[in-house]
Amino acid sequence: MARLDRVKNITGLVEWYGKNARLRELVNLVVVAGDRRKESKDLEEKAEMKKMYGLIETYKLNGQFRWISSQMNRVRNGELYRMICDIKGAFVQPAIYEAFVLTVIEAMTCGLPKYATCNGGPAEIIVHGKSSYHIDPYNGDHAAELLVDFFEKTKANPSHWDKISQGGLKRIHEKYTWQIYSKRLLTLTNVYGFWKHMNDLDQRERKCYLEILYALKFRKLAESMPLAVEE
Structure with missing residues (x-):
């Protein structure tokens, strides 16, 4: 859930997902970025949109991948977080670099386990392995394997998801109210x-x-x- 800028690395996340067969067996992918309803005038965003369509075609993602345009309605954004939380999913913030990262705080407040860039604000917000996980945006294969490990553990023992979810809520109440x-x-x-x-x-x-x-x-x-x- 971000602008469709190169630094946000949304297409990077899509590529990590497309390349990892086991991750695709375990979960589907939803991204909320850009505006698919109109052609962008921003050259960087146009390039990212072109790359996104290319990845969908290259990895045959139809049926496993949903691309939703950015939402300006904060209530609707909250519902998107809750929907993913209700089906015991996870939130991934794959940016090359981020500052404070409001989306990580929002997702954590909703009880979603999170995987966020280790470069910038998330390094302070997240306690790795307790309230959520850090990922290296320059090592997408490893990030995908971390997701595989999490969802395999959750599939075998649903309480694992609850443990990380509760850890995130505890972190919010301690630091970010x-x-x-x-x-x-x-x-x-x-x-x-x-x-x-x-x-x-x-x-x-x-x-x-x-x-x-x-x-x-x-x-x-x-x-x-x-x-x-x-x-």
Whole structure:
């Protein structure tokens, strides 16, 4: 469920699915992206749509694959999550890179087990193997095998699906409720109000503090971020 941009890697997910015979035996695939009802004026989206149609033909996906145009109605989007959850499916977010990833939070709130890119926000949101799973968008074969393993375990023991679903709901209640968000926002507001009334000496001390914080906490995280790969 995303825009039909190359970075979202929706066609990558379709290809992973098409190539893995066992995954196709276990589950069907639904994607919600782009608008099939009209021709796009965006060159990147046009290329992705062309690729999508080519993958459907190459892997003979008719009957196992449903491509739904992007939905602007949030209530309908919620129903799509719930429908997949009710039949004990999973949500896959295969992007090359993502920031916060609202769709992962939405899917988790609905109780859906999730497979999301390890590059960016999902690395923090998801606890691998407990609340959901990380996948490497550059290693689609491995991502498909992780899905196969999950659905085979779920087929043999339905409580495995419930365990991951409950783990995701627990993660939401611990980290991503509106109550938690509002408390953090109020805290940041109070901190801003404090810094705003500092004198020049205090401002220099704040700058030193922030530089130390960056060097100790964030520099290694920034250096570990993958660079864009030219195709």
